[in-house]
Amino acid sequence: MTKIHAAIVADTDQGVVGQSVPMVDACEKVTGKAIYGADVEMPGMLYGRVLRSPHPHAKILSIDAAEAQRLPGVRAVVTWADTSGELIGFSQYSDHYIFAKDEVRFVGDEVAAVAAVDEDTAHRALKLIKVEYEVLPAVYTLDEAMAPGAPLVHDVTPENIAHQITYSRGDVDAAFAKCDVILEETFETSPAHPAYIEPQACLAAFDAYGNADIYANTQSPGGSIREKTAQVLGLPLGKVRIHQTFLGGGFGGKVWQHIIPATAVLARKAGRPVKMMYSRREDLACTPSRVPMRMKLKMGADRTGRILAKETLVLADNGAYCINSPIVIDTAATRIENLYRFENIRTTAKLIYTNKVSTGTFRGFGNPQGTFMVESMMDMLAKELAMDPAQIRIVNAVHPGYVTAHGWKINSCELEQCIHEVKRISGWEEKRKANRFGYGIGMSCVIHVNGNRSCFPAFDGSTAYISMNESGEAMVMCAEGDLGQGASTVFAQIAAQEIGLPMESVRVLRVDTEYAGFAFGAFASRITVNGGNAVRHAAAAVRRALLETAAGMRGGDVDTFTIHQGIVTDGTGWSATVAEVSLQYIYAHAGTNLRCDGFFIPPDVVIADKVTKYGNISCAYSFAAHVAEVEVDKDTGKVEVLNYYAVHDAGKLINPMLAEGQIEGGVAQGIGFALYENYCYGTDGHMLNNSFLDYKLPTFKDVPKITTGFAQGCDPVGPMGAKGLGEPTIVPVASAIGNALADALGERITQMPFTAEKVKGVVRRVMAQAAKEGQA
């Protein structure tokens, strides 16, 4: 304990922003004191479990829970009838209920739930609920769902098209006519689960007045799931209180959690607190995966490598219901079109319903999919033009001041610097000369947002407040919360720096919506810029008020006072601690703590046009360039990532150690996406690999040394020059590995993941071809 604490306070003389201070909650985590979702307990607590559909598509004819209700220990059984009955979902795409009303649409669809005195009783009760189904025909693949006359997943949605966008810019046909080279290819990405180490968990209770009190490992405590929960309960938003517990990871999978409204409905009916925890199998098979996509791309360039035209058709597998997936496919289609100076583009994207688990958000929000398509194609064009893949990227890169095809105003942008730096640290030039079958090196770049104005039409931005307690500690509350990525540490560093406090005098409170403001939560890599700026504004106001209070105590011009390391001075030798000043403020205000609010409204952003998708959706954009080196076992087809290099433009870093950690985690997760992770279904729509035995995440033996680097940069909008880093770290990984693999084999695999079996097929073909040519 002492050691960790000592490290936290070390060397902060130069200010704490930019220093690798350990996470402010490290002590709680390593000593086991942190309360995670599954740790929450309440007196009289019951245990909940969900009854799920065994069929991929069926009508519910009847549900008979009488026998389950009679089982000793069972306190409540709930179905759709116990909810407000309203459809929920992503805005106008609301297409489901928290418990199925009359139809189930995937194996695992929620039908009912039970609360009982212990988990075993709840489990037994599930088996006693009699559900009569009429099985309906199901569609599992894009091709099945799009076939003429295919069974409809939702009767009201013709052709199973959940959502569709079509837009174009410039004169695509004329631009293709000017191209010296035009290539076409179809790319496919696989579903992948966020596979956070802590399954979803929730505890819900109701007070005597019908207010819901909920504890959940959610990454969006104030966001859309709170709103959906209120809707399902038929309560005004203010009557739903959510406490954010510690999270064992989220990665986008804990933005939208059915477990929260389901547990609340159970708790209300049972009249007692209910805790629900998903099993790993349930979590993998029944909560949203990354949206898998099939993307047909035609791209043309002139002799210098300048991309002149791009035409794209994106088909995405939505699964049964829309869980943010419409914006995921919009992101997959549009985001990558802002990385380079595209001028002529024509894109159609269709989101297709199937009778599988719903797909949705996972670190990158569709951008890894679109990036895999375009960044693979960039290498294909480079090869055709005999260009260095790094060079074709530099030729096309956006730069500060550039306005992209989608109207994105590129502000700070060190993309070129990232490319040069990643070339340098990876030894790119030298290693590319290797030209040995089985060994390859590949590059990929990324652009990502720092918040997306289009996600929530009502407003954008963030709020925070800081309250100075009697001991001079700054208590920071930012409604965005912390999902484990280190937001609390970043907030603490910003507050400490802005006020003039040592790190140990700052405490970041966990989010409780009763006391925090309204917020969307952690997604779209928005926390550092949005939450960070809100905290900074609150801190600046606190500093001002402390200085004014001190000036009142001492007398004199407030501008002669300053705060450093928790000490207020006026330059005459007088000093007071921030604790003394804070206490003075409290006394002078009848016990009121010095408390200041801060908020941040992203400047110059608009909601992208619904049809054309045009508009500057974010106030800052993050960039990176990655390089992967791979070695293929030519006998087995197994791919080893030998080395990985990642250089990011995250503006000025708040905490270099946390920034490196973000990159290492994102790259490791990206390696899983590229090489191993996939969903395997039986012919009856059951997921076969819904456990970590067969859902293959990389182990640390599979993750190579990751060399990280940062571009020198400073964002004019981000707090103290910083930008977000959560998602861009995973976005380019699959394409960098795919490009390295294409370099190793001389042939490209366009369908992820790059399993040994698939790679071996290519090796065999390439070697057979070489042998044939050798004979000829």
Add this chain to the structure above:
Amino acid sequence: MIEPFVYYTPAAVAEAVQLLGQRSAKLIAGGTDVLVQMQEGLLSPEALVDISGIDALKGIREETEHVVIGAAATHHEVMEWAHNLPQYAALAEASGSVGTPQVRNIATVAGNLCNAVPSADLGAPVLLYNSSLTLASANGSRQLPAIEFFTGPKKTALLPGEMVLSIRLTAPPVGCASAYCKHGPRKASDLAMVGVAAMVGLDDNSAVTSLVIGLNAVAPTPILVQGCEQLVGQVMSLSLLDRCARMAAQQCRPITDYRAGAEYRRDMVGVLTKRALERCAAKLGKEVREDG
């Protein structure tokens, strides 16, 4: 959920077999397979008989002509014991490839055999040593050749109420080395997509004095490649490797499932057979010769 059960920790084999015979009981040692199946609702025994505390079943005993691996001996213990014994390296390498260190510290070699999934890593290595199993029940004990122990996926020749006391390996001739090669998607913590165990003896001129190859995960049970004895006398060469790989690939009967396709598995049997033989030769300080 796990259905309630009575948990016994007998101190002696006689007590254990009594308990096993009495009621719907399931034996555990490490419990790493049984408890998982109970959690999944695939097994719900009325009683668990935990034999991990029976002294007579612990450890590995070397006799003149045999090695006896007790039913309570863990993978970790086998790894430690065979660490510097090239003739038993296949066992050490197979045990070392099971699960994770946490699993290897409690899971047993005998348990791996009794679970009898086709991908069980210890199946093929145990077959290399002309092994037999000592089985016991309340009615007495018997010896069963290991090759007859496996009767199908998750099926063994164990009778109701019967347990494995030990695995009895025949010590290979001096100058033999063995190896186990396993293929899975990752570098660790994988089930075998294919596993190949081999044992080779070579004389001073690199001529084969003995040759045994066993295969995991490519048939309903672990199998031995037939016809290897006919290769005795041949020089350890690339063409011999090819021939062995062909024999193994021809004799295996892999299936296609979500983990891998049958043809890929067959291909990998060939690849891993060569690698296992090469590693045996390397352990004996011999190079595989170029032909011609």
